[in-house]
Amino acid sequence: MNGAEYIVRKLMSEGVDTLFGYPGGCIMPLYDALLESPIRHILCRHEQGSAFAANGYARSSGRTGVCLATSGPGATNLITGLADAYMDSVPMVAITGQVPTPLIGSDAFQEIDVLGMSLPVTKQSFLVEQIEQLPEILDQAFHVAREGRPGPVLVDLPKDIQLATLPARTLPQPDPARTRPQATQEQLRQAIELIKASCRPIIFGGGGILLGDAIVPFRHFVDTTGIPAVFSLKGLGTLPGDHPRNMGMLGMHGSVAANQAVQEADLLIAVGVRFDDRVTGKLSRFAPHARVIHLDIDPAEIGKLRQASCALAGDIRQNLKALAIHLEVSDWQAACRERLARDGFALPRQDGITGPHLLRQLSAMTRGQAIISCDVGQHQMWVAQHYAFDHPRKHLTSGGLGAMGFGLPAAIGAQLANPDTLVINVAGDGSFMMNMQELATIGRYRLPTKILILDNQALGMVRQQQAVCYQGRYSEIDLSDNPDFCTLAQAFGIPARSLTDPDDMAYAINKLLETPGPALLHVAIATEHNVWPMVKPGEANDQIMTGANP
Amino acid sequence: MIFSLHIQARSHPAMLEKILQTTRVRGFAIRSLEVKNDAAEQLLKVHLTVESERPQERLVTQLNKLGGIRELTALHAVADPVPLIERPPRNVSLMYPV
Ligand SMILES: Cc1ncc(C[n+]2csc(CCOP(=O)(O)OP(=O)(O)O)c2C)c(N)n1
Ligand SMILES: [Mg+2]
Numbered sequence: 134m135n136g137a138e139y140i141v142r143k144l145m146s147e148g149v150d151t152l153f154g155y156p157g158g159c160i161m162p163l164y165d166a167l168l169e170s171p172i173r174h175i176l177c178r179h180e181q182g183s184a185f186a187a188n189g190y191a192r193s194s195g196r197t198g199v200c201l202a203t204s205g206p207g208a209t210n211l212i213t214g215l216a217d218a219y220m221d222s223v224p225m226v227a228i229t230g231q232v233p234t235p236l237i238g239s240d241a242f243q244e245i246d247v248l249g250m251s252l253p254v255t256k257q258s259f260l261v262e263q264i265e266q267l268p269e270i271l272d273q274a275f276h277v278a279r280e281g282r283p284g285p286v287l288v289d290l291p292k293d294i295q296l297a298t299l300p301a302r303t304l305p306q307p308d309p310a311r312t313r314p315q316a317t318q319e320q321l322r323q324a325i326e327l328i329k330a331s332c333r334p335i336i337f338g339g340g341g342i343l344l345g346d347a348i349v350p351f352r353h354f355v356d357t358t359g360i361p362a363v364f365s366l367k368g369l370g371t372l373p374g375d376h377p378r379n380m381g382m383l384g385m386h387g388s389v390a391a392n393q394a395v396q397e398a399d400l401l402i403a404v405g406v407r408f409d410d411r412v413t414g415k416l417s418r419f420a421p422h423a424r425v426i427h428l429d430i431d432p433a434e435i436g437k438l439r440q441a442s443c444a445l446a447g448d449i450r451q452n453l454k455a456l457a458i459h460l461e462v463s464d465w466q467a468a469c470r471e472r473l474a475r476d477g478f479a480l481p482r483q484d485g486i487t488g489p490h491l492l493r494q495l496s497a498m499t500r501g502q503a504i505i506s507c508d509v510g511q512h513q514m515w516v517a518q519h520y521a522f523d524h525p526r527k528h529l530t531s532g533g534l535g536a537m538g539f540g541l542p543a544a545i546g547a548q549l550a551n552p553d554t555l556v557i558n559v560a561g562d563g564s565f566m567m568n569m570q571e572l573a574t575i576g577r578y579r580l581p582t583k584i585l586i587l588d589n590q591a592l593g594m595v596r597q598q599q600a601v602c603y604q605g606r607y608s609e610i611d612l613s614d615n616p617d618f619c620t621l622a623q624a625f626g627i628p629a630r631s632l633t634d635p636d637d638m639a640y641a642i643n644k645l646l647e648t649p650g651p652a653l654l655h656v657a658i659a660t661e662h663n664v665w666p667m668v669k670p671g672e673a674n675d676q677i678m679t680g681a682n683p
Numbered sequence: 684m685i686f687s688l689h690i691q692a693r694s695h696p697a698m699l700e701k702i703l704q705t706t707r708v709r710g711f712a713i714r715s716l717e718v719k720n721d722a723a724e725q726l727l728k729v730h731l732t733v734e735s736e737r738p739q740e741r742l743v744t745q746l747n748k749l750g751g752i753r754e755l756t757a758l759h760a761v762a763d764p765v766p767l768i769e770r771p772p773r774n775v776s777l778m779y780p781v
Contacts (some may be wrong), residue, residue: 248696249696249697249700252700252701252704253704253708256750257749257750257751258701259695260695260696260697262696273750274749277750281748296768320738432744432747433741433744433745433747433748436740437741437744515748560700
């Protein structure tokens with residue numbers, strides 16, 4: 134058995150059923166070995182597409198996403214997808230071909246030091262220097278991607294190693310198991326005291342709840358304590374949209390209600406969050422009256438940006454169970470509910486089709502149960518505000534990296550991981566064109582993925598910031614010469630239509646959803662519409678602008 | 684603050700780079716660096732002295748979670764009279780484990 138054949142075996146033993154990749158010189162032995170394997174290989178049309186597809190596969194299934202690329206340009210094209218997985222803690226393994234070991238360091242054709250390049254965007258990167266190391270490195274790669282706080286791992290694989298014969302008995306020597314931090318009884322007791330003593334407690338939930346497999350204990354904690362909860366972008370769906378304690382998203386484009394509740398709170402129970410600046414606004418003025426209990430699997434997140442009065446590192450599930458006590462906070466609950474009714478996300482009063490109207494309608498027609506894969510921009514924020522997700526796994530969004538071009542390939546990965554689920558890519562006109570070559574992938578595999586383009590003929594989110602922060606000096610945001618997206622889709626064999634009349638909105642969405650196989654709906658919306666509310670970058674969350682007087 | 688770290692890490696390719704990259708990106712300037720590669724034990728032994736306005740904990744927790752780190756001991760230092768970053772002197776003159 135050679136190295137390449139061993140890799141295929143290992144992938145199968147890890148339960149990998151789908152790979153996303155693109156072949157080339159230095160990864161050819163592995164592609165050759167794949168011919169004999171039952172693993173499905175999806176040929177994306179750009180390595181960034183492969184990386185985002187593996188990423189979407191992982192996010193939507195909880196399994197490790199695997200992508201392949203050749204050395205040099207293939208490997209460099211993966212980097213953005215790895216960076217996205219790194220920032221959002223998505224388990225992935227990327228395997229890159231490399232020039233043969235004797236040529237490493239000789240500036241050989243397509244030799245790039247991807248090991249070095251990948252270090253800042255992976256949990257760990259490996260170079261296989263000898264065939265004997267291969268089993269151990271692959272074991273570690275899959276283990277590291279999944280364990281603790283998940284993340285991407287890169288394995289760089291020289292061509293000669295793929296071709297070398299594996300010695301008969303090569304036993305992996307795993308790294309010794311790391312001890313995980315665990316909150317002490319004393320810390321848990323302190324946390325309970327803080328909870329009991331608070332009058333205006335708020336839960337602030339993030340992506341770590343899903344990653345820690347803690348949705349059920351989280352919901353139990355909310356129901357038992359009765360504490361209202363706000364969420365980061367990645368926490369959306371952790372409570373169902375209509376849950377009485379769900380205050381929705383906070384932060385830069387969060388609701389006034391959620392942001393004010395946090396600003397008034399005397400206790401913030403932060404669960405699986407990292408206090409991202411999009412959430413906190415000006416950090417020194419975030420939740421100024423609150424003491425903080427911080428639960429996270431990663432001790433490096435606790436106290437990184439906001440000091441915690443009580444640090445509960447370790448397994449969120451166990452710690453939430455220990456904190457689920459009955460509380461009497463009915464006045465505060467009522468105040469939060471009232472505030473949400475008054476200052477929650479409202480539909481704009483503009484004429485014509487707007488992003489918020491469209492997404493509310495989509496949410497209602499799919500009962501919040503579709504997998505929505507977003508791109509980055511205004512449309513992404515409208516999804517977050519108006520689509521009532523029933524589970525965070527259904528919301529695929531490039532949160533930490535904010536990478537335009539994520540949506541379409543991630544939807545492909547999600548569709549392959551969830552063949553019977555409705556998967557919709559909600560794209561902006563700008564973002565769509567960053568990876569639109571993946572229409573060919575959808576066409577080739579006849580994936581039933583739906584695409585909804587919110588076409589405001591602009592890089593809307595940049596335009597909005599130029600309107601609000603740069604006195605309307607618009608610089609390079611015009612996309613009024615967009616191609617005809619319907620003709621474009623049709624060129625890939627994907628049926629497409631345009632929506633222009635607001636009265637046809639439900640009909641057009643229904644048509645999109647009912648069309649068997651892939652389909653695209655292009656929706657023209659006004660360039661001038663902005664996302665409200667908004668906290669300007671660097672300002673405090675209580676300086677939130679509602680858009681009433683922009 | 685200036686402090687030192689003793690690190691033992693598996694001598695993977697790029698292990699040292701990852702330690703240095705983490706140190707830089709988390710906002711710690713390197714004052715001195717000594718590295719030995721113990722081939723028999725396959726261990727890198729790193730002695731690193733860094734300076735930053737940021738709390739030591741911020742670097743220690745980040746380094747601690749890197750794959751391949753076997754042992755990490757942090758020591759307050761500060762016998763260096765010429766700080767890289769100009770600021771009022773502090774009265775720390777001992778090395779002690781934290
Ligand atoms: C790869 C990448 N380049 C640039 C940006 C900066 N950026 C953020 S939002 C945005 C505009 C997105 O335009 P579009 O996809 O049309 O969405 P809209 O805001 O119009 O809804 C840009 C350029 C980014 N996030 N990602
Ligand atoms: Mg746009």
